[in-house]
Each structure stands twice: as structure tokens, then as C-alpha cells.
Amino acid sequence: MTLQLEKVTKRYRDFTAVQNLNFTISKGEIFGLIGQNGAGKTTTFRMILDLQDTTEGIIMWDGKPIKKINRDILGYLPEERGIFPQMKVEEQLFFFGELRGMEKETLKKEIDFWIMRFDLQEKRHDKAETLSKGNQQKVQLIASFLHRPKFLILDEPFSGLDPVNMELLKNAILFLKEQGMTILFSSHQMDNVEELCDHLCLLKRGESLFSGSLLDLKKQYGKTKLTVHSDMADTDLEKLSGVKHVGRDRDGHAVLTLEDESYARALFEHFSNGQYIEKFSLDYLSLHEIFKEKVGATHV
Amino acid sequence: MRLMSKFSVLVKQLYKQKIRTLTFRLMTLLYLGLICAFIFWPEIKGLLFSDDAEIVSVVNETDFDVAPFLQGNDQFDWQVVDADSAKKNVEEGEYYANVTLTDDQGKLSANITSLDPLPLNDQQSISGLISQMGQMYAMAQMDLTAEQQAVLLSAEPIISMHTLNEQASDGKSTEEKQAGIFVSYAIGFVIYIFVATYLSMITTEVASEKGSRALEMLLVSVKPETHFRSKLIGVFLVAITQFAIIFGALFLLLRFTYGGEKWTLVTDLLESMSIGYFLYVIGFLFGTILMYLILGALFGSLVSKVEEAGQVMMPALMMTLIGFYVMISGMGNPDTLLIKVFSYIPFTSGMVMPMRIGATDISSIEPIISFVLLVGTTLLLYVISLTFYKRSVLTYSSGGLIQKIKTVFKVTT
Structure with a gap:
């Protein structure tokens, strides 16, 4: 079960956001997509999620075009906060879980599990807008993988988190990996990428400078x-x-x-x-x- | 099956969220309060203002008996007094006004005196009564017999309408047209209020989701078209709920207060309208609301943050405002060219065409054409908006409405 990008290009009239991108992610792997701001990371994520069409190339999941798969196997954490400010934490998680077709009983168990794990017990009945930036990020994170997707995309997941919460998130990512989840994420914090990723792709102005294992990249420099x-x-x-x-x-x-x-x-x-x-x-x-x-x- | 399920989840969430908002509750309560105030106005007036009628004195310097006229009018407390007493009491504010009746070459002459200028309504009431007395006074001067006076009093002509064009009906009576104007005004007002409220609701809703980036999370799970439809139906259901609460309460109040007396007045009014009229009204009402909701969702998808929602929905609000004022202009004369033109424009026909149907003698084909235009435009807007929504919903840009549309095309083609 893999994600495969073959010669993927995205052009907006005279501007090329992503150029001839190729990489493969294996099942249960954590893959890092790194690059400066504007390198094409979010555009790549959006194409994988079928939120944007590719100009050229093909994106496959488990041998099938990504457009034809059941969208519930995907999970996504956008770079910016993507939650309903007026909704309470628990209500919000129920909504996202229901939307993903989860049954109420399972959903409740999952919400309890993750709220406990991310230390949000006291906040579960608070409105999202009243939470700190870090707690909002945690709620959004839970919403993105609550339904246990097969493939999870995390766009800057560590943004806004303090070292303690960052550690919580890292552990959660490793836990999800243990469960067999395939994870693609981007981060500007290279130590996190180095710590978590098996493979990575380095983007510069939409073009891939390197794609492969971290060790191979390092070996290039010796x-x-x-x-x-x-x-x-x-x-x-x-x-x-x-x-x-x-x-x-x-x-x-x-x-x-x-x-x-x-x-x-x-x-x-x-x-x-x-x-x-x-x-x-x-x-x-x-x-x-x-x-x-x-x-x-x-x-x- | 899965698609329906996601659609239902989205609709349910939106419906629950909007019904629970303070704005929805306050607005509904406000409408209910206004309805109660309208129905119970006599009681409210009695509580707030004195029930005692103002004293208006009459100084009658003719030999004409005015007592029967004064007894038949209970708006004021009429008192026949002498000139000195009248002057003194008016000056002291005891009497609201004084009417001095004299003979002027065989005609009744009246001089109205008051301490302060009279309000228009009171002025008209007193003048109206004096006019009646004047007519009777003039007849009395002619030495007519009682029979002759009776003939004159019942001399109102019998008017019936016939048209020579065989394809046209004989036309509505004046009463039917007046009832049509009244009912159409009420309907136009309802359409205007609902369109303005729910256009704003859907635009803000989509803009807020887009601005908070929650939309990106949602669109990973649902297709943009499902999201678009869920917004339309969710807000439409909220509108219907408010509609049902308001009109349900109105019906109950009319039916079960004052022994159903006011309900009888309403049914009498409604009976003068045809079933076809009400079918058209329902069609125009919901068609217009749906069309503006489609526009609202599209406009909401164009903005980058919720603060810009007001700016993008302004053109649509202007259209509703124009329709409303054109409809108001039809209260005086519903047969003008302006009314005719705007009754065909889909953005205004919902407010204007019901007035033409109810208050003018239009051929049966005209409302059909207008309604077909409304339905056609709504469908066309739906298809266009759906296509555009897919492109605009994740495109963030600054500038005015046109600039935003240009940006959407630039980054999605």
C-alpha cells in the first residue's frame, strides 16, 4: 500500500508551483516533505488530497488514482488553524468523526482516548476560540486522525507547540506509525524531521532536489x-x-x-x-x- | 449512500448551530413580538395611553340639529356648548378643540379652534364629520321630502366591469385589487426580510468556514459540491423553520384570540384572492430565497475572511432593496411600466410579480413567464455557482469582488 507521485506538475498560467515531482511512500512509513516557504509543499499536499488538480502527472494510492479512492482513508492537518471557533472541543471532534462515518460508540472511545493523551480533559467543554494556540493545534490534530486514516498528511504539525506538547505530538505520531498509518508531513524544524522521518523529499521552488532516505542524503555529503x-x-x-x-x-x-x-x-x-x-x-x-x-x- | 450520510451530517450540524444562535432566537422573538404588538394593539394602546376620548366642543349657531352626527362618532367626546364656555375651555386646555358652526349663504360653515395644531389624523376626522353635516345641511335647505333625501343618500352608482377582449377576463373588482395590494405588500415585505437575513447568513457561514480554514479540513472528507449543497439546504431549512414559527404563531393568535374575529377578517381578505395567486406566491417566495442563497454561498466562497462578507454580498443586497422599493412604488399604482419591467427580472420578480398578479388584470401567461425565468435563472446560477465554488473555495485573495473573481480564474485555469 503506497502513495506514488509520478512526474507531478502544477502550473498557474505563467507560474509553476510544482515541477516534475516524483516520490513514493511505503505503508507505515513517515515521510518528510521539506522546503522553504513557497517551495510547493502545500500545493503538493492539496494535489494529493484532490483539493487541486494536477496540471501534469499522476498521483496513485495503492495502485489506484487518488481521485478514485474513498476519501475517508485520508487525514489532513492544514498549516493554519482549521477548526470551528464557536464549537466546543468535544462537539467539534464528534462532528469531524461523524463526518468520517464513525459510529458513535467508537467515536466516543477515540475522543476519550485522545483527549486524555493530549491532556485536554479540562478543555473538552470549552469553545475552541477560548483555547490557547497550542491547545487549538492539539484539537485540530486529533480531528485530523480521529478516524484512524490509512494515510495522514500533517502540514507543519509542530507549529505553535511548546516543547512539552511537541514531545506529546512526536509520541503520538510514532504511535500512529506503529498502528500502521502512513504519514507525510512538512516542518521547518529539521530536528523533528530528522528524528521522525524514514524518507524525505527536499523541495526548492517546486522542484525536488532530493528524494530518498535520510541516510542516503547524508551519505551524499559524507x-x-x-x-x-x-x-x-x-x-x-x-x-x-x-x-x-x-x-x-x-x-x-x-x-x-x-x-x-x-x-x-x-x-x-x-x-x-x-x-x-x-x-x-x-x-x-x-x-x-x-x-x-x-x-x-x-x-x- | 456514503455521500448522503456526509451531506446529512453537514446539514444537521449547520441547522443545529444556526437554530441555537442568539441572533436566530432574538430575531424570531422580535418578529413574534411585533406580531403580538400588531394583534393586541388595542390592549397595548389602552395600557399605554388613556382610553378617555378628548373633548371637542361644538358651538352650533344654526338651527340645524347636529346631535345625531355627534352621537354617531365616538372618536371624540362631543359636547354642545355656548361660545364663551368653548373659548375659555379651549384656552385652558380642558377641551381638545372647538367647532363653531354658522350659516354662510345657505351653506354650513365651520371654524375649528384648538390650543395647539391638531395632528393630521384628528384634523381629517373632524373635517370628515363636518363634511357629512354640510351635505345634510344643504339638503335641509332645499326643503326636500324624507323620500327625496333617502334617494339622494343612497345614490351611489352600481359599477360593474366588462372587457370586450374575449381572451381576457372581466378583471378584478376594486376591492379585489385593494386586497391584492395589501396581501402582496405583506408578501413582498416577507420576501425582502427573509432574503436579506438568509443571504447574509449563508455568505457569512461560508466565509467564516473559509476564513477559519475549517473548510480545508472538511473538503478532505467531502466534495465541494456536497459542501455547497449542504450549505444551501441547511440555511434553507433554518429559513423554513423561522417561517413556520412566525406564521404558526400568527395563525394561532389570529385564530384563538378575540374569539377568532381577526381570523375571520383575514379569511375574508384571503377569500378574495385565488388559489393560483397563493401558489404563485409560494413559488416566488421559495424560488427567490433559494436563488439568493445560491448567490450568497458563491459570494462567501470568494472572500478570504469573514470580515469581507459584507462587501461581497452588497450587490445582491442592493438588488433586493431595489425590488423592495419598486414593490413599494406599486402600492400607489401597480400598473406602471417600472413595475412591469421589474416583475420579469428574476432578482426582483419575487417581490414585484405577486403585486401584479394580485392587484392588476394581467394575462395568465405573464406570471408563468416570470416564474419560468426565475426558475431558469436559479438553475443556471446553481450550475455556474457549483462550478465556480469548486475553484474559489480554497483560493484566497484580496481586493474587490471583481478582483477576487479574476484571481480565482488566474489560479485555477
Whole structure:
């Protein structure tokens, strides 16, 4: 059971929002779609959800065109708040559940379960508009997967959540994955993507720069991030062979970006000189760093 | 089956939500209050204002007996007094007014005096009574016999209407036309109030869902056309509910208060109208409301936030307002060219055509053409709006109505 996008393009007259996009998501996988604002993430989601037509290409779910599937297998959390401000929390969840064809008994159990899990017991009879931004986000989240869809799309699910609630959500996402749910999500917080995603697609101005596993993406760059304890001045470090860039972390360790992984051995010899060395760590670049490198943005 | 189920869930949610709103309850109570005030006006008037009739003195300087006329009029407390007493009491405010009757070359002359200017209604009542006395006074001066006076008094001509065109009916009587004007005015008013209320409700409803982004959540589950239809039917059901409450209460009050006396007056009025008239009225009423609801849902889908709803529905509200004022203009003369033209325009025909049907002698084909135009336009608008709704409902843009429409075309074609 997979989602498959083949050569998907979306054009608005003279503007191309998504260009020749290809990726596949397997059953039970968490897939990240990342890119700057305006990269085409929401447009892609809307095409998958059949809220917008594709200009070219095809989107399939389990071998069938997405337009022909039962819409109740889909769940969606929009980027912006999408709940009824005047409706009470419980009433709202009942409405969305009923709309998804859930039976009252099952619905009640699910609502109780998720309200408990997201710590909303005291708010269940409050109007949505009276809730904090974070609690509204939690209600909306529950509404999006209350009916246990087979495929869940989360557009910026961590937006507006504090670290505690973010953790709650991460656990919930992993729980849903365990239940066999396939999840596609976007986020500007790369650490979350790195933590949750099995595979990802990196978008820039509607075009895919990379699609595959996180490890494959990292391998493209190799282990070029060297953190080392050294008393040498940065200017001297920059002169070392194979060093592209020098920085410092919060602990004062030098963080060297290498041209290539192969320089690491020689540098180890240089820093240790056969002696004990407090820190020498060779790592892959973080997703955040790769994103900046690939997309060329000053911020994400 | 699944589609129906989702449709029902949406309709049920909208219906429950709107019926529970404070606005709906207050508006319904307001209408009921107005109806009660209308029906129980004599009692309310009695409670709020003194029942005692104002004293109007009469100084009769002729030898004509005015007592029978004064006794037959209970609007004022008439008292025949001498001139000095009248002047003094009017000046002191004891008497509301004084009428001094004199003979002026064989004609009755009346001089009305009051401390303050009289209201128009009272002025007309006193003048009307004096006119009656004047006619009788003039007859009395002619030395007519009692029989001759009786003939003159019953000299109202018998008028009947016939038309030579065999295809046309003989036409409505003046009473039927007056009843038609009255009933049509009431119906036009109801249509105007309901259209304005529910056009605003549906536009705001769709705009609010779109603005809060709840629509995106809904449209993942239901197709835009299902959502569009659910809004139409949901709001239409709310309108029918309010209609039923108001007219149910009106019926009960008329039927069971004052021993059904007012209901008899209504049935007498309604009996002068044909069944066909009422069928047309029902058709125009619901057709017009439905057509404006379709427009309202479409306009609501164009805005990005609920605050813009008022701006986009303004053209539709203007159309209803024009229809209402054209209908009002028909109260004086329902046969004008203006009335005829607007009785065919689908956006105004609901308010104007019932007046033409009830108060003029139009051929039977004219209401049919107007109704077919209304139904055709409603269907056409439904199809166009449905197609457009699918495109506009997830398109967010700024600017005026035209700019929003342009944006929808730009991003969806």
C-alpha cells in the first residue's frame, strides 16, 4: 500500500508551483516533505488530497488514482488553524468523526482516548476560540486522525507547540506509525524531521532536489563535519589541508567542515600526534546544515 | 449512500448551530413580538395611553340639529356648548378643540379652534364629520321630502366591469385589487426580510468556514459540491423553520384570540384572492430565497475572511432593496411600466410579480413567464455557482469582488 507521485506538475498560467515531482511512500512509513516557504509543499499536499488538480502527472494510492479512492482513508492537518471557533472541543471532534462515518460508540472511545493523551480533559467543554494556540493545534490534530486514516498528511504539525506538547505530538505520531498509518508531513524544524522521518523529499521552488532516505542524503555529503578539541587559532586551522570552513560550538570545540571524508585520518594524526585527545568526532552533516547547503537559504 | 450520510451530517450540524444562535432566537422573538404588538394593539394602546376620548366642543349657531352626527362618532367626546364656555375651555386646555358652526349663504360653515395644531389624523376626522353635516345641511335647505333625501343618500352608482377582449377576463373588482395590494405588500415585505437575513447568513457561514480554514479540513472528507449543497439546504431549512414559527404563531393568535374575529377578517381578505395567486406566491417566495442563497454561498466562497462578507454580498443586497422599493412604488399604482419591467427580472420578480398578479388584470401567461425565468435563472446560477465554488473555495485573495473573481480564474485555469 503506497502513495506514488509520478512526474507531478502544477502550473498557474505563467507560474509553476510544482515541477516534475516524483516520490513514493511505503505503508507505515513517515515521510518528510521539506522546503522553504513557497517551495510547493502545500500545493503538493492539496494535489494529493484532490483539493487541486494536477496540471501534469499522476498521483496513485495503492495502485489506484487518488481521485478514485474513498476519501475517508485520508487525514489532513492544514498549516493554519482549521477548526470551528464557536464549537466546543468535544462537539467539534464528534462532528469531524461523524463526518468520517464513525459510529458513535467508537467515536466516543477515540475522543476519550485522545483527549486524555493530549491532556485536554479540562478543555473538552470549552469553545475552541477560548483555547490557547497550542491547545487549538492539539484539537485540530486529533480531528485530523480521529478516524484512524490509512494515510495522514500533517502540514507543519509542530507549529505553535511548546516543547512539552511537541514531545506529546512526536509520541503520538510514532504511535500512529506503529498502528500502521502512513504519514507525510512538512516542518521547518529539521530536528523533528530528522528524528521522525524514514524518507524525505527536499523541495526548492517546486522542484525536488532530493528524494530518498535520510541516510542516503547524508551519505551524499559524507562525514565531513569534524568536531575537535584544539587550542589552535581558527586562522591556523583554516590553513590545514582539506579544511573548507572553521567554526566553534557552544563548548568551544572547533567545528571543521572538510572538503572530503578522506582528509580525516591525516587530521587525526595531526591533532593527536600519538597522544590522548579530548575530542575528535567525525559526523555526517545535520539535516539543518544540508538544507541550508542545498536550498541556499539564510534561515529555514 | 456514503455521500448522503456526509451531506446529512453537514446539514444537521449547520441547522443545529444556526437554530441555537442568539441572533436566530432574538430575531424570531422580535418578529413574534411585533406580531403580538400588531394583534393586541388595542390592549397595548389602552395600557399605554388613556382610553378617555378628548373633548371637542361644538358651538352650533344654526338651527340645524347636529346631535345625531355627534352621537354617531365616538372618536371624540362631543359636547354642545355656548361660545364663551368653548373659548375659555379651549384656552385652558380642558377641551381638545372647538367647532363653531354658522350659516354662510345657505351653506354650513365651520371654524375649528384648538390650543395647539391638531395632528393630521384628528384634523381629517373632524373635517370628515363636518363634511357629512354640510351635505345634510344643504339638503335641509332645499326643503326636500324624507323620500327625496333617502334617494339622494343612497345614490351611489352600481359599477360593474366588462372587457370586450374575449381572451381576457372581466378583471378584478376594486376591492379585489385593494386586497391584492395589501396581501402582496405583506408578501413582498416577507420576501425582502427573509432574503436579506438568509443571504447574509449563508455568505457569512461560508466565509467564516473559509476564513477559519475549517473548510480545508472538511473538503478532505467531502466534495465541494456536497459542501455547497449542504450549505444551501441547511440555511434553507433554518429559513423554513423561522417561517413556520412566525406564521404558526400568527395563525394561532389570529385564530384563538378575540374569539377568532381577526381570523375571520383575514379569511375574508384571503377569500378574495385565488388559489393560483397563493401558489404563485409560494413559488416566488421559495424560488427567490433559494436563488439568493445560491448567490450568497458563491459570494462567501470568494472572500478570504469573514470580515469581507459584507462587501461581497452588497450587490445582491442592493438588488433586493431595489425590488423592495419598486414593490413599494406599486402600492400607489401597480400598473406602471417600472413595475412591469421589474416583475420579469428574476432578482426582483419575487417581490414585484405577486403585486401584479394580485392587484392588476394581467394575462395568465405573464406570471408563468416570470416564474419560468426565475426558475431558469436559479438553475443556471446553481450550475455556474457549483462550478465556480469548486475553484474559489480554497483560493484566497484580496481586493474587490471583481478582483477576487479574476484571481480565482488566474489560479485555477
